[in-house]
Amino acid sequence: MTRKGFLGVTGISAAVLAARKLRSVFAASGPAASPPVRWAMVIDTQKCLKKAGCIDCIAACHKVHNVPEIKDRAHEIKWVWKEPFKQAFPAQETAYTEEAYKGKPFPVLCNHCDNPPCVRVCPTKATWKREDGLVMMDWHRCIGCRYCMAACPYGSRSFNWVDPRPHLRRIDIEFPTRTKGVVEKCTFCAERLARGQAPACVQACKEQKALVFGNLADPDSDVSRLVRSRFTLRRKPGLGTNPEVYYIIG
Amino acid sequence: MRDRPLILGGLIVFLALVTFPVWYNAAAGTSSRPPQLKLPAGQKECVAPVAFMKTSHMQLLIDWREGAVRNNVRTFTAYNGKTYNVSLTNTCLDCHGVQARAGQADFCGRCHDYAGVTPKCWNCHNDRPRN
Numbered sequence: 001m002t003r004k005g006f007l008g009v010t011g012i013s014a015a016v017l018a019a020r021k022l023r024s025v026f027a028a029s030g031p032a033a034s035p036p037v038r039w040a041m042v043i044d045t046q047k048c049l050k051k052a053g054c055i056d057c058i059a060a061c062h063k064v065h066n067v068p069e070i071k072d073r074a075h076e077i078k079w080v081w082k083e084p085f086k087q088a089f090p091a092q093e094t095a096y097t098e099e100a101y102k103g104k105p106f107p108v109l110c111n112h113c114d115n116p117p118c119v120r121v122c123p124t125k126a127t128w129k130r131e132d133g134l135v136m137m138d139w140h141r142c143i144g145c146r147y148c149m150a151a152c153p154y155g156s157r158s159f160n161w162v163d164p165r166p167h168l169r170r171i172d173i174e175f176p177t178r179t180k181g182v183v184e185k186c187t188f189c190a191e192r193l194a195r196g197q198a199p200a201c202v203q204a205c206k207e208q209k210a211l212v213f214g215n216l217a218d219p220d221s222d223v224s225r226l227v228r229s230r231f232t233l234r235r236k237p238g239l240g241t242n243p244e245v246y247y248i249i250g
Numbered sequence: 251m252r253d254r255p256l257i258l259g260g261l262i263v264f265l266a267l268v269t270f271p272v273w274y275n276a277a278a279g280t281s282s283r284p285p286q287l288k289l290p291a292g293q294k295e296c297v298a299p300v301a302f303m304k305t306s307h308m309q310l311l312i313d314w315r316e317g318a319v320r321n322n323v324r325t326f327t328a329y330n331g332k333t334y335n336v337s338l339t340n341t342c343l344d345c346h347g348v349q350a351r352a353g354q355a356d357f358c359g360r361c362h363d364y365a366g367v368t369p370k371c372w373n374c375h376n377d378r379p380r381n
Binding site for chain 1: 316340373
């Protein structure tokens, strides 16, 4: 065999081996394809505002998650709460919105952003984005540095400055309370989703149907149909966080 | 032998000091015997054999925590094929969580007190009221 022939055979053999290896790697990495899930919420504010003063969603959420009621605003904890139009949609404000929405606050909660700034800054990965879009909290891992609170442009996170237990009127034993020194927020009811139930706020708003929850990755879901057929707003979209809570205003 | 009272007195003081921990524990009602645990009423088995739970329940709890919180794995298949909900609050403490005092379940607390460890699980996870 000539030198040239030997090098040729070696080169071709190496290429064939590499191709085989590559194929096996790609074949192994293909998991059983499960349909994609992207949890999202649509809030129909017209339906919500119809029932003035209603706080069913807030009460239901705070009850099942043992969210304490602390009067001191510096210590307050909130998962779902209400904001006036100006605070909820600062970029959409006109000279007339204040009058138009006077006394009509909008329900707000964690937006479970596609690009969550809280996750980027968390030094311990106590908060992270799940594949189905939920921005989760691991209270075991939270060290209470509050970077996430500084990063969140929606004020969705609260810090436990004091032990929350004395401030709970009733403890739901099925859900853990938090301890002093951790940050908490809405988790889109991860524990209820795991059981195939809708989030507690959505369940509480069954009559008004102002809160719609579902899989945005499924084109036939209620949320998908709503965001495709109605004009929706998201909170502070200019910040690039890509919130996944949509508001139907008109 | 003029030193006899001194020697005897010294011996008595020495013995009293050496045996002090025994008297102290006897007076305080504590003992060096392992605590007698009251098993949950109406339950025959745990999620793993007793010997394993005695030595490694903390590791199991950490695995459960990582599974449920971070990987959304909420079902645990036990050694005997039974399946359990992965939840300290709703599975473990449902059986073991009867409260002895604020902040620690009776079943868990007896051993933790004996071993001198103070895990912080109960800062958040709710035990069950006595009745």
